[in-house]
Amino acid sequence: MSDPPLEDFLRQAEGWLAARYLAAGDGGQRRFTWGEGDDEVRVFQEPDPVAEADALPAIRRWRRELWDHGYGWIDGPAACGGAGLPAAYARAFERLTRRYRVPGDAALTVSLGMIAPAILRHGSPGQRRHWLPLLYSGQQIACQLFSEPGAGSDLAAVSTRATRDGDAWRITGQKVWTSGAHLADIGEIICRTSGGPRHHNLTAFLVDMRAPGVTVRPLRQMTGGASFNEVFLDDVAVADACRLDEEGRGWQVALTTLSFERNAMGHSAFGGAGILSTARLIGLVHAAAKQADPVTRQEFGELISHLRVARYTQEVQAAQARAGDAPGLEVALNKIALSENMKRLAGFAAGVLGPALIADTGAWGTYAWTSVLLGAPGYRLGGGTDEILKNTIAQRVLGLPRAT
Amino acid sequence: MSDPPLEDFLRQAEGWLAARYLAAGDGGQRRFTWGEGDDEVRVFQEPDPVAEADALPAIRRWRRELWDHGYGWIDGPAACGGAGLPAAYARAFERLTRRYRVPGDAALTVSLGMIAPAILRHGSPGQRRHWLPLLYSGQQIACQLFSEPGAGSDLAAVSTRATRDGDAWRITGQKVWTSGAHLADIGEIICRTSGGPRHHNLTAFLVDMRAPGVTVRPLRQMTGGASFNEVFLDDVAVADACRLDEEGRGWQVALTTLSFERNAMGHSAFGGAGILSTARLIGLVHAAAKQADPVTRQEFGELISHLRVARYTQEVQAAQARAGDAPGLEVALNKIALSENMKRLAGFAAGVLGPALIADTGAWGTYAWTSVLLGAPGYRLGGGTDEILKNTIAQRVLGLPRAT
């Protein structure tokens, strides 16, 4: 039976949403008014653990409702419980949800944006039928257990070991920079399973985050908060059925997962786009009474030009994707641009606020900007450092020989 | 007999100078007045060939007079005709000459600043006694024949060949980016003399620039002028007595010569420091009536801070050298800083002049700045590109492993 026309699909979806959630009012963008509400401008969300735990049930219910009414995985294959509709329907639905006060999927960026697509690509039919409905219905949340203290940019150098034990495996090692590990039910983990040659000695597993031997600790970052966790695994048992793809193909599974990460990171909504809004920046300048200062206006014009160009680039890429000419790896350049824009934001705030940026006078929306200043260095590291991304661009987009 | 006290030496030298040359007036710095004289602001001197040829006799006479009165090579060893005084005497004399209208040694920077010191280091006693008096007395001028179209940063890859012919050699090949070749009498040339391993297959010679088979052509650069030459050698005969150092030691001779080049290039007087003078920049802003514009004042303050820091750095290094703690290879960083300052100068001139920079309205001191804009890219290449210099700094100053 062919797909319903997009307009009908959207009309029906809007009816469904309107029956359950309040309209977000003005075109879905929460109107920004200087001085109102929380003045937080974080690069990485640092949800207070209690508030985060409180919000989780509502997010799980939101996913479950979507799943039960066919909106949980709009462009997923029917065989695994998806609605089997074209990706354009899923994107249109996602834009539609922004016009309603829905819990949203921010907390599930990794689970649905990186791990679920990796399971779809590398899982057996049984694994796909088992895990994907659990993830897209919100019954289970997945996290990414990749980086290690000794394996950052060089992910292939992971030392966490998985040793065969009958028809199960025992995993021992340490993973770092995992976001949401404390809320996750399962973790996609890359382990060393043989002494074999580089890139061929790794295997991926889906490990139960609540299994005995798994310890999750918040990883305090320079901002003062903790957006990520450290995960210690001490002889953790994992059934062979939870092995994702063949033994020795862990590197391919990792690359697939990372490619989804880069696409997500480039998107301007990622990384607290709220901090990039023009209205907030205008409010900042007015609060410091510098709107008439020609030097401030030049620095404002320069900053806005960079923020807008980043948005124009993403919109052109989205249009090209819709026209079937989706951009390739060069999307990673968006992430680098976003990191640079965060540095520019911090510099601009310092120029406008001066000392009021670096010590809290209590004035709304001033000292809060230190979060951008303290978060920006992390953004240049997470999801691939500038240098690693530029290597990839040079070699796989520009066809230059391997840079050593 | 011990050295005369520095004060006596300087007093005597000043007497000698004053008897022959007019005082330069105000402390040796030609006073800059906006609108007066030539508004040329070149990165590389592009002497008009005729004017240059005319000026040469005066420069040769100036050297000859210095030589005949013991000021030609103040800190040179007596054995080779030098005065055998400490380097501090030579530096003090050089500073003294700036207070008089002397022809100066700008045209001899390569000959006396790079080739002569290389001959002192690598020449046989006979070669030193023969060549050094000729160079320091201005009777002969030397140039540097190193780079080739296929051997720029990778100098060791020179393909100009010198083949043994009895007790002489025959040299065939092409050299590029040689300054002053059209005025030089001899050229220090690096040639490939064997099929041996890299860095061991080269030999240095002093070739007669007027020998048959040597063709010198100006190399027109993007500024429109020609500060450098191309030199073609077609089966040029060179006596074995003109071989500098052993066969196969050409690479060591080249490194010695290049090290002298870097020291010279870092010095602010090099590269038309005149263009960096504050008075000329103030004149530029006033000519465009922008001295009251806060944005222009910020850009001016930023530019001046970079120019001053470059001068402070050199003065601190000079003081450290006088105190016996001369800086090493990190002097190359001065050259990179000077290149960056030239780019900043061009950007500043563009900000102040706008279109008047890129098309000539005839106004004094405006369109002339295009020479800086067109010369700056060359300054990042000559004397070692930024990248090559940073490799050297990382490896030999910071002790980092060879960067590949």
Next chain:
Amino acid sequence: MTIRDRLALTDDERMLQATLREFLTARLPSAELRSALDSDAGYSMTLHARLISELGVGGLTIPEDFGGLGLSQAEACVVHAELGRALYPGPFLPGCLAAAALLAAGDLAACQEWLPRLADGSATGTVAPAGENGSWQAGRAPVQAEKAPGGWRLHGRSWFVLSGQAADIIIVPAAAASAPGMFLVESGAPGLAVTPMTGLDLTRRAAALAFDAVPARLLGRGGDAAGVLEQVERHFLLATAAEASGGISWCLDLGVGYARDREQFGRPIGSFQAVAHQCADMLADLQSAAAAARYAAVASAAGSEDAALAARVAALRGGESYRRVAEAAIHLLGGVGFTWEHDAHLYYRRAWSAQQLAGGPQAHRAAIADLAGL
């Protein structure tokens, strides 16, 4: 028609781009460009005529009923980008600006008389809005208009007039009694002196114009110079942004090609990380400059309310990226890039010149601050 739907190139635009690329690659290789630069006119008139007749790009944005194709800024910028990529030296951009001025002034008779001839290439045009400091303030127009018995007479000077020597008609803002109006002057008019200005950009010549009681035709009712110039400036901003993206793409192809082929230390220089990352940075500049130019052109074509801001963003970022990429290309090439005979410096010269003629970074940043509502 929202902007989002028009951002991807349409099939027609793709065709136009490919045809132009083929035409210019075949008919304007480096040797042809160099001989054009050494010629008196600075461009080949035969090539210009063929460009307009064969590809019909002369009247791109001129309405059909004035003999043009009636296309939008979106299509026009596809053409500007390809011409920018080839440093096309002919008077294409000045012609577009003259057409835009005529349309904006709304003088039907003048439009009927001149737009068809601009469209079919039988006449070339330009605009002369800038005073000695290069700025376009209509308020302080550098030329005065005096109502004489026989008609209007112009006095004064204007500078940096693109293709001033080649233009048959010149549209000039001139201060009359009330607010300044737009005037049309035909080349060869008595009292008009056109002298070439020595310029940095060898591929686009500018002239200085001296008006000594020059007879001129008032366009429309007059007093509308400010509004007309604003529309002409929009075209200029969009065109320079598109040209910049074209020039950047040439420099990127040059730089990456050289990084692949040039060997030093026994290996391609592109295998050194410093070179590889500079190439990635050049791609990032191309990606953002091309996207900004496209978004701004489509926003203007769609008449969207952020079109003015987008045009300034595209001009600012495009101008800065073009300068940076042109210099990076020269640096990557090493010595050969610094020579007169290699074409790299022609792009470097165009990058610096176009950026200043289009107003310069300071003007763009100030305009962005105003338009963004600070």
Next chain:
Amino acid sequence: MTIRDRLALTDDERMLQATLREFLTARLPSAELRSALDSDAGYSMTLHARLISELGVGGLTIPEDFGGLGLSQAEACVVHAELGRALYPGPFLPGCLAAAALLAAGDLAACQEWLPRLADGSATGTVAPAGENGSWQAGRAPVQAEKAPGGWRLHGRSWFVLSGQAADIIIVPAAAASAPGMFLVESGAPGLAVTPMTGLDLTRRAAALAFDAVPARLLGRGGDAAGVLEQVERHFLLATAAEASGGISWCLDLGVGYARDREQFGRPIGSFQAVAHQCADMLADLQSAAAAARYAAVASAAGSEDAALAARVAALRGGESYRRVAEAAIHLLGGVGFTWEHDAHLYYRRAWSAQQLAGGPQAHRAAIADLAGL
């Protein structure tokens, strides 16, 4: 004594530098610094007392007849650089500023009473020149002085007061009837409320001061706040430039050490050209920041006429370089550099904070333009 002769470190200065380096390396390792930051005072009072008694640096620039060493800015900046390298959290810099203010105000009695105690460490001091927007304009002093029967009373608030909580005496500019004068307030004075300000720089605490009819002692004749603050600001500019060069040298040592030791892809990351060149850039920043700080200090000590300009140049370039190098060090370290437990971010926080407290880049550029004669 021309500047040129004093630019190289003297033997005494070398000795002072080595002794300080040894003292701080032994007594303020990372663990000690961390526990100091977690303490109430934010620094170890015993260590502060030892620093002053053992090394006598308390009264560095206080004249000998007031119990100090009577040394110049040149020596003082050697100390500031070493303290900056170790992020020394004690109230050393505020003490220097208080001493500078007392000397500049020229109130003999106040100098005799307090300078010896600042010198021997028995008293700590600070200055409170800044209003809510952080600027030091004496003209619009944020605190007013009122002549009451019992003596002067101060009203108002001042912000960003370094070591405000630790200071025994606070020197405050206050607007009286005529031009503002300098006043001395003792800690614990009635009506004085000192509240800590949450700050970015964990190694240097600032406080907000509220004055409610606080008794204060007028220093000298009064009306000279502008002149006094100018001299205090000079000390502050030179000290922050020197501290920046010390912090940069720590970050460079950290980054280069890590680039040598850290292996990824089977080799030290310093063997990758991108990393190697970032290290070379960090060295260039150190070289210029250290030279500018040294030149400015020697120029001030020699009273040369370009001393004011040199101080601003050193503060501007030192501040920008420190921010850049601190961020580069974190980036080089990768994830571990982004953690709370690694010390790298303490330097990043100091770099940003010190730069703004010293006036910020815009103020420095404007001052440079004035001082350079534009």
